[in-house]
Amino acid sequence: MNGEAPNPGAPSRRRGRPRIDIRRLGRAALLGPGTRDRLPDAISHVAEAHRAHHPDADLAILRKAYVLAESSHRGQFRKSGEPYITHPLAVTLILAELGAETTTLTASLLHDTVEDTEVTLDQVRTEFGDEVCYLVDGVTKLEKVDYGAAAEPETFRKMLVATGNDVRVMSIKLADRLHNMRTLGVMRPEKQTRIAKVTRDVLIPLAERLGVQALKTELEDLVFAILHPEEYERTRALIAENADAADALAAIAENVRTVLREAGIPAEVLVRPRHFVSVHRVRLKRGKLRGTDFGRLLVLVGEDADCYAVLGELHTCFTPLISEFKDFIAAPKFNLYQSLHTAVAAADGAVAEVLIRTEQMHKVAEAGVIALGYPYATAEGPEAEPAGRGEGGRSEVGRGEGGRGDGERGDGERVDPTRPGWLSRLLEWQESAPDPDTFWSSLRAELAEDREITVFRADGGTLGLPAGASCVDAAYAQYGESAHACIGARVNGRLAALSTQLVDGDTVQLLLAQDGASGPSPDWLDHARTPAARIAIGRWLAQHPEGAKPPAAAPRAPMAAAATAGRRAAPNAVTDLPGASVRLAGCCTPVPPDAVTAFAVRGGAVTVHREQCPAVTRMRALGREPLGVRWGDASECRVTLVAESFGRPGLLADLTEVIATAGAAIVSAIVEPPSEQRVRHTYTLQLPDAAGLPVLMRAMRDVAGVYDVSRAQHPTATI
Template identity: 30%
Template sequence: MDQLPDGALMRSPAEMVGEEGGVGVVLRLPPVAPALEDPCAPLRALLVRYLGPEEVERAREAYQFAAAGHHAQFRRSGEPYIHHPVAVACILAELQLDLFTIQAALLHDVIEDCNVSKEALAERFGAEVAELVDGVSKLGQVRFETREEAQAENFRKMFLAMSRDIRVVLIKLADRLHNMRTMGVMTAEKRRRISRETLDIYAPIAQRLGIHAIRIELEELAFSHLYPKRWHALSEAIKTARGNRKEVVVKIQQALEERLRREGIEAQVSGREKHVYSIYHKMQKKGLPFSAVHDLHAFRVIVADVDTCYRVLGIIHSLYRPIPGRFKDYIAIPKSNGYQSLHTVLLGPFGHPVEVQIRTEDMHRVAEAGVAAHWLYKSGGANLNAEVQARAWLQRLLELQTQGGDSQEFLESVKLDLFPDEVYVFTPKGKIMNMPRGASAVDFAYAVHTDIGDQAVAAKINDVYVPLRSLLNNGDRVEVITAASAHPQPGWLDFVVTAKARASVRAYLKTMQHSDAETLGRSLLAKALHSLGSNLEAVGPADFQRILKLFQVGSESNLLAAIGMGEVFPLVVAHKLLPEGEDRGRLVQTARRLGQAVSQFLPARLMREETAKKPLLIRGTEGMPVTLARCCRPIPGDPILGFISAGKGVVVHTHDCHNIREWRKRRDRWVDVQWDPSAQGEFPVNIRVVAESARGVLARIATYISEDGSNIDHVDIEPQDGLYTGITFTIDVHDRDHLARIMRSLRSLPMVSRVQRVKG
């Protein structure tokens, strides 16, 4: 679970924007003040609306159990920690989730924070609640080398728990929403990190599951914490525009209501202001200034049935002229999260575009609550498309898990699935399939079935033979040609975009390469041992067992395969296999002599990567692939350390890089390295310049950098307080002395107040 023992409850930006103009449905937690004698009172008030007295009492039992476990724990604001699980349960009670979900929400931190076992929970509250709590809990007992690895593994566990019970992610989203609402006392750095994670993972999950209300508030809160000045400026601009366009909004709404009334159609017509983040996202995506964004308002028409939706569409099109190409029928072809509506954009009375959404009451509930709407329905025949779509997505996640790969690879695949700008295509039998925009015929083949993808050799789009890498467009009719002898090709990874296709191709290649890599690894290790005066026959089983634990591989076969694939280096393994009394110094002496021989046996993939880069003259890495760490960007003259990293070879960091703190404990991964005195070339490095906010400053600084013989690769500008601006440059330098000259030159400029090198 995300523990953010943070500050007092603050109102969300979504609520603040909604005070005057209205932003649609946003979940609002009844305020829970630290001074309340009974923190459970707001939850009970919500539960009595839809649960019976016996179920409300069982929810209170879970509250009492959680309160006893958290009795000595407090949030950073000083309020009792129990307020957090109660708030999470309140958010879920707003969605009218079932009793088991409410109990699990109240108990969601007790396994992690209160030393309560899953078995004890199952005995007290039942196996279903215990499974939900366990699915939401973090892997607190497992140690990881980096924050990223730990976070990826936590997400992996959550997604797999979701595939067993979708309520896990509903609890997780509610937990993140309350944490985002109460981040006021966190440090700025932590707020930014958590907000970025929210925008990258949690808000897209909410959208993927169709939970519009939670998604909107997560985006608004994350945006306000990540870019507070941009959020404030944009909010003020929207407030000003709201006053200028109020008359237009009222006029359009009245016209719609009057015309529908004349036609005898009962409908709810409401205008809503678009959200701050959605406007910002549109400005970023299309490169527009705020003054060029005219569709700040949208109108929603809710009617009784589907037939009336289409009648209303015709009536509205006769009232205002529709803009060509801006009509979308999500009723006939629902979105992948189950969302259904008719969308049309009209030319309003003052020449500005106006968006109108038309839907039924059932569609509206699904649009706001998504998969959670399943628990709102008490009778059959309801639109459960959102739940069907969500379970189909979770089933795909389960298939990704079976494909293998580490946690970060799994999370990368999930992210690919979280941002589907979709196209709709047809199978030969007329079935509609939604694919991400940019998907190829190979992605389509794997979406139909894994075996189809594995055996694909060609494709027909609209009855025309095309290459497998051909991209799909809306309305295409796609047929895949297969052959029993065919198999996935490595080149497919260059163009497939769906997580399932990428994971399936990777899994096949890993399986096929393992035996070849093992043979190659045995040969490389034998050569390395021979150079040290030993051989494979002289290595005993006990030595190999010691090495297997050291390199965290399960078997000798896996170790040899890792050597063959360039993930573990034969010289290092040979060195570790030698008895403790052996002269380890010979490894360094013979490394240079072996470098050329070893490189001949490296996999072609690694050789291509190495030859594509400029030679990195770093002593101590002969015969090994070398990568300069992007976090600290070492340059000649910097004190450096080398660490073995799977798939990257030797990763070189500066001595003071914060990312290597944990690695310093893993001496088995160290490689003694130093810059070769003859090292030449250009190396990227980051510097941050704080300068006055004035016209021409950026050009002046760039000129000085250029005159000092450096090239600028990237510039990132972040306004400070209106008077000063922080500018981060990525520049190319020859060595540490070259960098020092550039920094001295920039400090001489009168408009520059500070220049520093950035690491991390």
């Protein structure tokens, strides 16, 4: 994972914490390992940062890993001229500062040995155990000689699959990319651009989703400098011109400290400068910036309750901007982030944004999943065998009982806080994308979604979906490829088109055809936002170029589908007018064994009506002569039924179950809004045998709450 020479123009975002001198580390590394009783000088900074978070950590394993890494990389140099060992050292220091546990740091020191030296995975496993071996293997790139142009997307696929079993794999990759981005200056401009774009499209969104804000913000600034140099320079100059902006925030911070001290709330109040990209975004949003726009106040307290106590004091003693208030404690973000956000105005009108959180919330906000350590450690300690990992290092952790991929056990208890819904979805759909190009483009599209919604399933479960997802996406998220048979949906209790976009908190019930003969329509692709849905639909359409069978066609607008049903050709009608095309009237939708009559219409066609159809009476009154007609082959037919019922929960599900049990396919359905507690359901159905219609109608009448089922009568113009 080659990094490059330092880039003197790159922004340094660790304000208040001096950057370790990589050149000094390089000189220390050249001195070789230290004495047997102490750590080498080159790794002492890592040890110091590690002990700050883990005072009782055993550093012997780190010394052992450094000795192997230094000796195996000896003689290798980066393009900057630095000894190569400075790169794994720097990556490990980044992780140590964020609080990573010992196993992660051990693997970080060794993360390039298998890729770039003669060290083998078996050697790593023998000397450091299965966990370290798994992490090193997870971040080892695939060879271009074997994969060609597919090496990069397939490497990311491999890392993501490994991350699904152990999130520490991606932690190491993110730190690796951060150091490489810091030292990208000696690369050719075109290569800098390519690496920066992959960082923007893949690594930064992953850092955001894993909650590692400390890495995400610095990566954003480094990418900003490479891809938008003019805007970056403008922002840098703006920050330089407002170097005294911190004074305005410092004054408000002191007032806040006074208010909280008088209220008896122990708290630490800090001024946090915005990073480059954040300043750029605020400038685009607000235009001219005020001094207080260049940073925010951070209030750190001990307990959750103290957060709300601080909020109450601020809103009492200052003028709050209510529109800026957000409670991410009661409703945490999908990436584990928790905090209260507000904004207050001081007496002089200066407005300051304020973040309120506990120390633990702050640790997670900065380091995300890295702060959680290893969630599968047993009582024997953090180096114990990973739960559920079988031969070959693969694991089923986070799947829960029954193989669920949502990070919950069968009883609903979360077993893996580091495997959120978006990661489970990603791991599921990537298996359906064997083509590297499809995987790569789908991955970028998935990660481009910067917000997630939660919708409730009718069976009581939940689905995590990207913002803008439709019922089509929900169907594939819940049922996988069985969603091909989806014929409709009910959102918040009302029948809805599959194209309906879902919003946070919706309840969705998906209706599937029971005969399994359904298939998606090409226009489903217009409504699918998730890669899982798009890949599954695209694959089915490629395998069925002829399209879905009539019963399985994607639901059209309900009234249009019903009208079309009435105009279908009727290959089983036999009339006294040989050679004439025959169609069933849409006004009464006759089916065998109905008593029918027919009339000739313009164009030499014949329309068949039920005897009791009002249209027959009108046409007889106009002097139109009926034709003799009889039923021939009484095979499958289409009919429209109206069910009158009293509204109750589960009624639609019960009716559709009865219809499916009878072997009928729902072509279209309309559920009218309740009127005086009564509901009218209109179904256009495809029956495999017309003789089964009376049985079906009786079964529908037997559904609790249904008091009548009748054949539809549609008004029709005079023929």
